[in-house]
Structures are given as C-alpha cells and as structure tokens.
Amino acid sequence: MTTDREIGISAHRTAAELDTARRARVLMKGNEAIAEAAVQADCDAYFGYPITPQAELLEWMARRMLELGRVFVQAESELGAINMALGAAATGARVMVSSSSPGISLMAEAMSYMAGSGTPMVLVNIMRAGPGLGSIGPSQSDYFQATKGHGHGDYRVPVLAPASIGEATELMALSFELAEKYRTPVMLVADGILGQAMEPVELRFRTPKRHTFDWALTGAAGRPPRVVKSIDLVPEELEKRNLALQHKYREIARREVRWEGWQLDDAEFAIVAYGTAARVARSAIARAREKGIRVGLFRPITLWPFPERELARLSGSLRGILTVEMSSGQMVEDVRLAVEGRCPVAFHGRMGGLVPTPDEVLGALKALRGRVDRTRSVEHRAHWAPRTRPHGSDQGEPFESDFPAHSNARRGGRR
Amino acid sequence: MTLTSSTQAGAGSADADRRLVYRKPDVLADRSTHYCPGCGHGVVHRLLAEVLTELDLPAHTIAVAPVGCAVFAYDYLNVDFVEAPHGRAPAVASGIRRVRPEAFVLTYQGDGDLAAIGTAEIIHAAARGERITAIFVNNGIYGMTGGQMAPTTLLGQRTTSSPNGRDAALMGFPIRITEMLAQLEGVTYAARGSIGDVPLIGKLKAMIKRACEVQVEGGGFSIVEALSNCPVGWGMTPQQSIDHLRGPVVEAFPLGVIVDRARWADTGPVPGLGCPAPSHPEA
Numbered sequence: 144m145t146t147d148r149e150i151g152i153s154a155h156r157t158a159a160e161l162d163t164a165r166r167a168r169v170l171m172k173g174n175e176a177i178a179e180a181a182v183q184a185d186c187d188a189y190f191g192y193p194i195t196p197q198a199e200l201l202e203w204m205a206r207r208m209l210e211l212g213r214v215f216v217q218a219e220s221e222l223g224a225i226n227m228a229l230g231a232a233a234t235g236a237r238v239m240v241s242s243s244s245p246g247i248s249l250m251a252e253a254m255s256y257m258a259g260s261g262t263p264m265v266l267v268n269i270m271r272a273g274p275g276l277g278s279i280g281p282s283q284s285d286y287f288q289a290t291k292g293h294g295h296g297d298y299r300v301p302v303l304a305p306a307s308i309g310e311a312t313e314l315m316a317l318s319f320e321l322a323e324k325y326r327t328p329v330m331l332v333a334d335g336i337l338g339q340a341m342e343p344v345e346l347r348f349r350t351p352k353r354h355t356f357d358w359a360l361t362g363a364a365g366r367p368p369r370v371v372k373s374i375d376l377v378p379e380e381l382e383k384r385n386l387a388l389q390h391k392y393r394e395i396a397r398r399e400v401r402w403e404g405w406q407l408d409d410a411e412f413a414i415v416a417y418g419t420a421a422r423v424a425r426s427a428i429a430r431a432r433e434k435g436i437r438v439g440l441f442r443p444i445t446l447w448p449f450p451e452r453e454l455a456r457l458s459g460s461l462r463g464i465l466t467v468e469m470s471s472g473q474m475v476e477d478v479r480l481a482v483e484g485r486c487p488v489a490f491h492g493r494m495g496g497l498v499p500t501p502d503e504v505l506g507a508l509k510a511l512r513g514r515v516d517r518t519r520s521v522e523h524r525a526h527w528a529p530r531t532r533p534h535g536s537d538q539g540e541p542f543e544s545d546f547p548a549h550s551n552a553r554r555g556g557r558r
Numbered sequence: 559m560t561l562t563s564s565t566q567a568g569a570g571s572a573d574a575d576r577r578l579v580y581r582k583p584d585v586l587a588d589r590s591t592h593y594c595p596g597c598g599h600g601v602v603h604r605l606l607a608e609v610l611t612e613l614d615l616p617a618h619t620i621a622v623a624p625v626g627c628a629v630f631a632y633d634y635l636n637v638d639f640v641e642a643p644h645g646r647a648p649a650v651a652s653g654i655r656r657v658r659p660e661a662f663v664l665t666y667q668g669d670g671d672l673a674a675i676g677t678a679e680i681i682h683a684a685a686r687g688e689r690i691t692a693i694f695v696n697n698g699i700y701g702m703t704g705g706q707m708a709p710t711t712l713l714g715q716r717t718t719s720s721p722n723g724r725d726a727a728l729m730g731f732p733i734r735i736t737e738m739l740a741q742l743e744g745v746t747y748a749a750r751g752s753i754g755d756v757p758l759i760g761k762l763k764a765m766i767k768r769a770c771e772v773q774v775e776g777g778g779f780s781i782v783e784a785l786s787n788c789p790v791g792w793g794m795t796p797q798q799s800i801d802h803l804r805g806p807v808v809e810a811f812p813l814g815v816i817v818d819r820a821r822w823a824d825t826g827p828v829p830g831l832g833c834p835a836p837s838h839p840e841a
Binding site for chain 2: 227230233236260360361373
C-alpha cells in the first residue's frame with residue numbers, strides 16, 4: 144500500500160501534508176504527471192520500451208519505481224513489455240505499460256489475450272501521427288484502434304481520454320479501478336501534446352483500494368491449481384466465455400460512461416471533441432459566442448463506452464453538430480451512429496501531427512451554420528437524410544441501367 | 559490404468575516384501591493426454607513432474623504454457639498456469655518472476671515457439687538473467703498445425719512446408735539456439751538431453767533437476783533442451799522416429815551440458831537479477 148513515505152516527489156510527509164501534496168498545483172510535464180499518478184495509484188510493476196513521444200513516462204518510472212523498491216523493466220520490445228505485464232498481472236499485481244501508436248500495434252496481440260483471459264492491466268497510449276512510422280507529432284488517429292479493437296476477437300476495452308494533465312492524473316487511478324473491477328485491460332489515450340506539454344497541474348492522485356483476487360496465480364498451495372487462459376477448443380464453451388465477456392461489456396457500457404458538457408444549456412450547436420481537440424474547441428466556442436453563435440462542447444471522457452445515449456438525447460435539440468478531431472474523422476462515425484440523423488453532423492480535422500486552430504474550428508462551425516440556415520426549409524430533412532443507393536443497385540443490375548429511380552435518387556442525394 | 563507397480567521377491571512372497579518403487583507423481587494429472595501415440599511430450603511432462611515433486615516445488619510453481627502441442631500442459635500438470643501468446647512465454651515468465659520473487663517460475667515451450675516466433679523473448683530473458691527455467695522440447699517440426707518446417711528442422715527433412723526436403727539455399731540452416739543462449743552471461747545453466755532411450759531419459763531428468771535447482775538456489779536463467787520425436791509429423795512409426803532421433807537428430811544437435819556457470823564459477827552461483835519484493839498483499 145502507498146504510505147506517507149511514498150507520497151509526492153520527496154519523502155516523509157504527515158497526513159495533512161500528504162493531503163496537500165495530493166492536491167498540489169505544480170508545473171509538470173504530461174508524461175511525468177501520468178507516470179507519477181500511476182506510482183501514487185500503487186502500481187506494482189511497470190514494463191516499457193522507449194518510443195517518442197512517451198519516453199519521459201518510461202524514464203520517470205525507471206527512477207521512481209526503483210526508488211520505491213517496485214518493479215521496472217525496460218523490455219526488448221513492446222511485445223516483451225506487454226507480455227511481462229501479462230505475466231505479472233496474472234499473479235494479481237497492479238500492472239501498467241505505456242507506449243505510443245506504433246508500439247501499441249505491437250501490444251495488440253497481448254491485449255486480445257488479456258481481454259480473453261480477464262487479466263487487468265492499464266495501458267497508456269501517447270498517440271502520434273500515422274499510419275506506419277508516420278511522425279512523432281501529436282495525433283488522435285488511434286481512435287479506431289483503441290475503441291474498435293486492437294487485436295483479434297470479440298472484445299472491447301474501456302478507453303479513457305483526458306483533456307488536461309490534471310485530468311490525466313485523476314483518470315490513471317480510475318483506470319486501475321476499472322481494470323481490477325471488470326478484469327479487463329484499460330486504455331488511457333492522450334495525444335502527444337498532452338504527453339509533452341508542461342502546464343500547471345492540479346495533481347489529483349488517488350490510491351485505489353486493494354482487492355484479493357480468487358483467480359490470481361500465487362502457487363497452488365492448499366488449493367486447486369488455477370489457470371489464466373483464453374483458449375477453449377469446445378465451441379459451446381468458447382461461446383459461453385464470449386457471452387460472459389459481452390455481458391461484462393454491456394455492464395461497463397451501462398455504468399461507466401463519462402463525459403463533460405460545457406455551455407450546452409442554451410446551445411443550438413455543439414462541438415464534439417476529446418483530448419487536445421476539445422481544448423481547441425473551447426477556445427473556438429468562446430469566440431463563437433462573442434459572435435452570437437450559441438454553441439457548446441460535448442466532450443467524451445470515455446471513448447468506449449461512448450456516451451451515445453447522452454449525445455442522442457442532446458442532438459434532438461440541436462441544429463447541428465461539429466466533430467473536431469486530430470484525425471481524418473474517426474470518432475465522427477460514433478457521433479453519427481449516436482445522432483441517427485436527428486441533426487446534421489459535420490467534421491473538421493487535421494492530420495500528420497497538426498492540430499486544428501480555433502480559427503479553423505470557428506470557420507467550420509460557421510460553414511455548418513450556413514448550410515443549416517440555407518436548408519431550413521421543409522426539405523431540410525430530406526437534404527440531411529443519409530444518401531441511399533437506388534433500390535436494387537447492388538443486386539446485379541447492369542451498370543448503365545436507366546431505371547428511373549436511379550436518377551431521382553441522385554437528385555435527392557445532393558452533395 | 560495401473561499407476562503403481564511393485565516388485566516381487568519371488569513366488570509366494572508375503573505382502574511385507576512388497577515395496578513401492580515407482581509411482582505417478584501427484585502433480586501429474588490422472589488423465590490421458592491429447593498427444594499423438596508415441597509422442598515424447600508425455601515423457602518430458604513426467605520427468606518435470608518427478609523433478610518438481612522431488613524438489614518440493616509444486617505449491618510454489620507458476621508455469622507458463624506455450625502455443626503449440628503443449629498448449630494444454632495445464633491439463634496435465636497440477637500447478638498454477640498462465641497461457642502465453644505464441645513465443646512470449648519467457649516475457650510472461652519474466653513478469654511473474656519480478657512480482658513474485660518467492661515463486662518457482664518455468665516455461666514449457668516447443669521449437670516453433672522458442673526458436674522461431676519467440677526468439678527475441680527467449681534471448682532477452684536469458685540476457686537479463688531472469689531467474690526462470692525453460693523446458694524446451696525440440697522435435698524439429700510444427701506438430702500442432704500439421705507438420706510444417708520448424709527452425710530446427712534438419713537439412714533434407716521433408717515436412718508439409720518443405721515437401722522436397724529442407725534446402726539450405728532456400729530455407730537456411732537449423733538453429734542450435736541453446737548453444738546461442740549459453741553464450742550469454744545471464745545464463746547459469748544450459749543443457750541438451752534426449753528422450754531417445756532409457757539411459758538418455760535418466761540423463762535428461764538429471765538436467766531438468768539441475769536446471770530447477772539453479773533457480774531454487776538463486777542462479778540466473780536455466781534452460782534444458784529435450785530432443786524429442788514427432789512420429790506423426792515426421793511420417794514415421796514411433797520406433798522409426800526414435801531411431802531417427804538417436805541418429806541424424808543427435809548428430810545435428812549434440813547432447814550434453816553446454817554451460818553450468820553455477821558449478822564452474824569460482825565465486826559461487828551467479829545471482830539472478832534483483833526481484834524487488836512486491837508491494838501487493840499476498841493473495
């Protein structure tokens with residue numbers, strides 16, 4: 144357990160000082176604050192491999208974990224790191240790994256095994272621009288990877304997305320709690336800016352309660368042997384395991400949705416954004432409000448489970464939604480699924496390590512408002528309805544078909 | 559199935575003369591295995607079970623199962639087990655070792671698992687001197703998937719993925735990975751044995767026991783390679799496969815202790831790397 148001795152960067156504090164230290168406001172780099180939050184969350188073991196832009200996280204853990212007599216291993220690869228984490232976590236230890244996008248791709252294999260075997264672990268992804276080696280610039284282009292599946296098989300993991308370094312420190316403790324409560328890997332995703340930037344941080348450290356696990360491998364002394372595994376070659380048995388997993392995911396989706404609204408009470412428009420993009424959106428919203436555009440921010444904190452019901456409810460009273468991401472538009476797919484055509488959904492994003500500016504976002508917002516204003520007539524619903532292909536076009540008709548519905552549909556589906 | 563046998567001093571001997579000389583170790587599960595007829599895995603399982611019992615280790619053991627024929631090892635050995643992704647067992651074992659300094663940690667791996675897909679993991683676990691023991695069953699083929707060429711397949715050997723025989727020009731040479739590992743300072747003990755005949759099985763058991771003792775005594779990484787047969791994968795009868803094992807296989811993979819730094823070092827056993835006490839409560 145964390146003791147006074149372990150709190151803060153220096154040693155020997157009283158209970159009152161401990162409390163102060165935990166709420167201290169200090170200037171800290173995101174990677175370091177996230178690492179220290181894990182230390183304060185009583186993380187037993189950290190396994191990592193150097194990669195920009197998360198290297199400071201590994202370096203911080205190297206110093207702090209060894210200082211506290213805990214486990215730190217720099218592995219031979221991200222594969223090595225996450226499999227060490229798998230082994231340590233299977234014994235019931237509180238375990239963490241971190242990496243950045245290309246490294247997460249390598250960790251995907253073990254994520255699937257851990258999800259399948261119900262092994263808790265926290266994985267931090269300080270996202271950089273891809274695909275491939277891409278660049279070391281900040282990005283949110285791993286949204287699909289994080290929320291729709293890194294590895295193979297029917298599984299999900301909770302994904303938490305802080306928008307500030309302070310919030311990241313708070314979400315680290317929550318990540319460990321969720322991991323242990325639901326026996327699942329949990330991802331905390333932050334773009335490279337959150338990892339690299341320094342800002343005055345209100346440290347919100349917390350130490351999750353310890354549990355005794357009836358599945359942990361501790362040596363079969365005085366009890367039957369335990370096996371932590373994902374394999375089951377009997378189809379009916381494997382389906383049962385899968386059904387249990389899906390039940391767990393429904394529970395997580397029901398209980399663990401987190402999001403933040405800002406200036407939504409009178410809003411006609413909303414920007415949906417997370418992480419650094421949400422901070423840019425705030426600046427854009429402040430400027431838009433000066434110009435009389437009533438717009439608010441809907442910021443998912445859990446990317447999975449996505450706050451779809453909350454967004455659906457909100458979208459009924461909105462004239463339009465602008466999704467802003469540091470990607471080609473990944474979360475926007477979940478936004479559209481949640482909104483189900485109740486209002487138009489537009490997108491603005493930058494890629495390659497670039498961050499949208501408040502001016503760009505404001506421009507995109509004005510463009511959205513302009514389009515909505517122009518189509519406020521009775522036909523606007525038709526205008527925003529999903530574009531449909533002519534009936535039967537996918538059923539083997541010749542390409543040059545002059546079937547009348549074809550041309551009608553094209554006119555209806557104005558681009 | 560009769561799991562114990564007895565000797566008889568002679569016709570008409572009294573019960574008092576009967577003594578138990580051979581029995582199934584309790585750590586070996588009382589069930590038939592999924593291994594093919596004539597397969598050597600059963601022998602290696604048995605030896606491991608005997609050694610664990612003799613060293614009083616089963617209650618402290620956390621074992622790592624591979625991907626391959628031995629994936630169900632946890633069904634046959636009554637100890638705590640975790641399943642590793644293909645080839646990653648040494649990394650998984652390293653993680654266990656670091657948070658459970660008091661545990662006895664072993665991996666059980668085949669040649670595809672250890673010498674192909676898991677090469678990086680085994681080399682770096684060995685280089686770190688992880689205080690773990692690897693039981694490496696080398697039968698020169700991917701048995702589970704239908705007999706494809708492995709990194710340890712002999713030159714000229716026909717497999718389902720080298721139908722004309724392994725050709726060095728196209729497919730390279732067999733890897734003697736235990737010799738490679740033995741060069742690393744983190745490796746305290748490395749040896750290669752065989753299940754080829756009864757005396758060899760006895761020697762193999764001694765190697766496995768020594769490797770386990772090295773871990774118990776606080777040494778670094780230890781590995782025993784057990785040359786084994788795969789009658790089905792090799793397209794042979796069990797007897798033919800044993801003859802092949804004792805002939806061409808041993809020529810390519812010489813038997814013996816490759817390194818025993820604990821025994822040879824002037825300064826006593828090479829210590830395993832630091833495994834700080836975990837801060838989590840005993841479960």
